[in-house]
Amino acid sequence: MSTSQKSEPQNSPLRHAVETSVLRPAERWSVRAQAWLLLSKHALYGLSAARILVGIALLGVLLSNFGDRHVLWGPASFWAEPHRASSEFGALLGIFSTQSTVLFTVLYLALMGAAVAVILGWRTRLMILLLVLGMTGLVERADTLGDQGDNIARIGLTLMLLMNVTAHWSLDARRRRQVPPRGELPLGKKLWYGLPVLPGWITHPVHNVALMALACQIFILYTASALYKVQGELWQEGTALHYPLSLHEYGVFPWLNSLLTGDPFMVTVLTYGSIFVQLFFAVGLLHPVTRRLALVGIIFFHGGIAVLMGLPWFSLAMLAFDAIFVSSRTWRQLGLLLRRVRAHRRRRRRASAAAAAEPR
């Protein structure tokens, strides 16, 4: 070491320790946080999947209630009028308040169209806006029949307005790929092709912060659900699932319900399992191994609710947003797997067609 360095005070051991174990790591974390927020958009695959799944859930609600639309929300929903008087959604409820069955049906079909557009990722931001406003205006006309699936879909779609949810599996992405490679485009063309108009340092943090808000919303939801359950003695006793599943209200397949809850081991495992998957969801995401367990657990949990309780659209709406926690790598692998299966089927079809065409 040279004498000039020796004489400088920053070479004291304390200074050195502070620098290596506090300042430098802090600076590195700050760079990482800034890079995460500002340099790129995250969870693009997961959000594209979430868009498709929540679109299917809402389309499912609209389809399965299509035959009953007039009495639920339309011109024959007079019975829900007193509920509307106290609704805080006010003017939104007016969208579907027509007395004409034809106009009501046309509006209803248009809302289904918006759901399909969201699934396909066509003019997605506008379509999400129309879907969330229309869906809220519709289901809140009979809020007493609604469930938390309506609420989480509304909240999630609202946050999706701030995010890029069409990076994959969407018509918007296809249109963006078709942009002629010719220098800078005028603003109108950019909007037409769905190309970014604002600089990345604005859109990236908006996307990423909305993603954080969505993730936090889901953590709150599952953790609260679990903590409310553990207070109940039927959950503690491990028999809670028996009760709702023995009601006609949730008796889609009563034989299946009694088969599952009739067995003492099964009912306890399922009851405790329901609490555990929710309680450990948020913390489970922290480690790659437990993250996979948490996600598989929550898929089975919602799958069970969907089938056993006859709540498929509620379950799918809840599950849709969990897709953001599946890594892009897994989504790519799933996409690859799907393509391979399809290619394999196509080859087999061609081979059998060729064999059939061959003269014997």
Place this chain on the structure above:
Amino acid sequence: MDESAAEQRRALKRIPWGARLFAGLLVLVMAVHTVIIGIWVAPRTPVQDEIGSDTVRSYVLPWFEQNWSIFAPNPRRVAVTFEVRAMIEDPETGEETVTEWVDMVDGEDQIVWNNPAPPRTSKIARRTTDNLNSARSPMNDDQLNQLQADYVETPIAQLREDLLSSDGGAAAAQVDAYMSMDEVAVSLATGMAHHAWEGEIIHVQYRTTHRPAPSYAQREDMTVDDTDRGTREYGWRAPAELTDQQIELFEPYARQAGDLG
């Protein structure tokens, strides 16, 4: 420093400083939003008292409305009925008869059975009973008795006055909650009566029952249809005024709910 970290540093250098401020503000907004949602979802805490539950409420409702104490602390374990009947006048003889009770929840149960994606019509009468039960829960005995009185000639608005004249029990907002639920129940009963019975509807009446699901230990000895029912009675009411179109469009549901074939 590895390659990607160096790359990140270079990329960050190209971004204006205002971007950091902007992103920081966004994170702050997100954090405040999340804390408010967390406070709303949680039970009442000193933090909520400090911020003011009205402040939290006005931020969350209606757009961010949510409630995650579903099936908690204990899951649903009660089956209900919503039964209606009517006093019908034969248009030819002028004779007035009281019909049998029709349970609309029984028909709604049939909608769910074997249907993996049941429509929401399976909940119209069911939720009406639930809402009636919650509306009457703050009432005192005096008020509960009053619900059984008939309001056919006397306008139903008088029931509100009579309920409010009681000492204690349900307060004005709670009485209003019942009055709306009565309106819902009467309109359902009227819609049903138009399709279930021939003749002119003079009055309608509704009542509800509730019965517990058998305990886990009893599961092999009985079903939810074998347990004792409690009945809650309400007086006769004047029928709701419905248009021909409303009556006609109500028919498919009435046929299902009333099991009219």
